[in-house]
Amino acid sequence: MSDLSQRIAALSPEKRKLLLERLNQKKGDIFSGSQIVSQSRESNSFPLSFAQQRLWFFDQLQPGHSAYNIFQSMRLVGSLSVGVLEQSFQEVVKRHEVLRTTFTTVDGQSIQVIAPTPTFRLLVVNLQQLPEDKREVEVLRLAHKEAQHSFNLAKGPLFRVTLLRQSETDHVLLLTMHHIISDGWSIGVLICEIAALYEAFSLRKPSPLSQLSIQYADFAVWQRQWLQGEQLETQLAYWKQELGSRLPVMELPTDRPRLTIQTFSGARETLMLPKTLSEKLKALNQRQGITLFMILLAAFGTLLSWYTGQEDIVVGTDIANRNQAETKRLIGFFANQLVLRTDLSGDPTFLELLERVREMTLEAYAHQDLPFDKLVDALNPKRELNRSPLFQVKLVLENTQTPSLELPNLTISSLKVENKTVQVQFDLLLELNETEKGLFGVWEYNTDLFDTASIVQMSRNFEILLGKISTHPETKLNELKTILSEADKQHNLAQEQVYQNIIQQKLMNVKRRNNSRL
Incomplete structure (x- = not known):
């Protein structure tokens, strides 16, 4: 997840200083006097954070659903000490209370309960008895099964580790956590700690990790206490003004x-x-003193406006929501969702649209602390059983890369x-990642609405749009939409020609077969 500081880090020093000054004026010193402190563990039960509360409600409606499983799998080739790996995970479970937390209801209130540190046992599945050509098939089968295996939030554990042994020097590690105790940032924390612990324990050294000053439960208590009264009203006032009046529903053309x-x-x-292309986009964001995410958001909004014919575009995005230094070292569910509303009216140039997007996103970041x-x-929008509330399309730029595990x-x-x-x-969700080879993205779409061909064409159109923007950002939006229409028309004509050629070839084959029978 990318938080505000990471998104602004890419700016030039002058632009960064200006934007941070403006942002601080908007936000103020909201965390003054609100330090997170460690709570007494005497009762051993704590309230849920607001993010956890949402997933708890979802689980009550659909118990044991795997939609919120976080799954990681990796192959380990070489000399692996299973005992040291198990010891490393034991220490991580000891360090992070959230990994031994379960959820229940007492007097109508949902609470999280922290268990004492259990003896961690790494589940090892030995596949060496299988023929070598069957082992890889079994690995993939077990990995897929593990990724879909649900959790019981009341019984736990909500953190599973399985090691598949194909040979003495070939293993596959499977990590699964429920989203209620983890998020994307947490995976990075877990991997870094396992790497540091494994290296130390391999040399018979003690843990090199410093003690954590707080735990996730302390954050949940703080969040409940802090987000009320004036702080809550300040946050709500902004979002009600931004979203409260006739929030549009995005009407993408669907295949069904x-x-x-x-x-x-x-x-x-x-x-x-x-x-x-990625380098050209980065050069543009440096020239304009904005972030890459802002360029992608403006371009994505232009694409959606062309598809829908709407000029008031609302999309969602994710934000790390780890504003205090203490939270950056914790495993837990901190991530929040922001609603971003872009005004594309008046046929502005793309550069003018970027100014609008910059203003809007900075305001949203300044009010990011209100749980979705x-x-x-x-806002209490009209609830519809066939749509998600507030937004139906999401754009995410993952510019905090999960570290690779090194042992x-x-x-x-x-x-x-x-x-x-x-x-x-x-x-529809578009998630983009910055890589050494360029921007890698994944379109995640509802198959009851869209065919694969439609998403492939949308992806192609997005690349065409970004290409034009990267070289001619002064182009007006209506001209950009005309370029998309022409590209789409040419593609459809080419597809139609391919289809006609296939039909013609089939007719010729039928004719040849009929002639051969005469």
């Missing part, structure tokens, strides 16, 4: 009519933007596990 009840059946399609579900409750005497690589049952929460 929308069902009366929202479905979660989905699929994924990848996108790879060349490095040359409290925002939904406050002594081991070569570690990711294991790609095909997920045949993708669960989606929105009509």
Whole structure:
């Protein structure tokens, strides 16, 4: 997840100083006198954070659903000490109370309960008895099964680790956590700590990690106490002004009519933007003193406006929500969702649109502390069973890369596990990652609404749009939309020609067969 400081870090020093001054004027010293402190553990039960509360409600409606599983898999080749790896995970479970937390209800109130540190046992599945050509198939089967295996929030544990042994020097590590105790940032924390602990324990040294000053439960207590009164009203006032009046519903053209009840059946399609294009976009954001995310948001809004014919575009995004230094070292569910509303009216140039987007996003970041579900409750939009509230399309730029696991005497690589049952929460989600080769993206879409071909074409149109923007950002939006229309027309004509050629070839084949019978 990318928080405000990370998004602004890419700016030039002059622009960064100016924007930070403006942002601080908007936000003020909201955390003054609100330091998170460690709570007494005497009762051993604590309130849920607002983010946890949402997933708890979801689990009550659909118990044991795997939609909120966080799954990681990696191959470890070399000399692995299973005992040291187990000891490392034992220490991480000891350090982070959230990894031994369960959830229940007392007197109608949901609470989180922290268990004493258990003896951690690494589940080792030995596949060496299988023929070598069958082991990899079994690894993929077990990995897929593990990714879909649900959790019981009341019983736990909500953190599982499985080691698949293919040979003495070839293992696959499977990590699964429920989202209620973790997020994307947390995976990075976990990997860094396992690497440091494994290296130290391999040398029979003590843990090199400093003691944590707070735990996730302390954050949950603080959040409940802090977000009330004046702080809550300040946050609510901004969002009510920004979103409270006639919030538009995005009407993307779909391949099938929308069902009366929202479905979660989905699929994924990848996108790879060349490095040359990514570098041009970065050069643009440096010239304009904005972030890459702002450029992508403005371009994405332009694309959606062309598809829908709407000029008031609302999309969601994720934010890390780790504003205090103490929270950056914790495993837990901190991530929040922001609603970003872009005005594309008046046929501005793309540069003028960027100014609008910059103003809007900075305001949103300045009011990022209001949990999404409290925002939904406050705005109380008309609830529809076939749409997610407030926004149906989401854009995420993951510019905090999850570190790769590095262990002594081991070569570690990711294991790609095909997920045949993708669960989606929105009509459309585009998640982009900065890589050495360029911007890599994944489109996640609802298959009850869209065909794969439609998403592939949308991806192609997005790349065309970014290409034009990167070289001619002074172009007006209507001209950009004309370019998209022409590109789409040419593509459809080419596809139609391919289709006609196939039909013609089939007719010729039938004719030849008929002639051969005469």
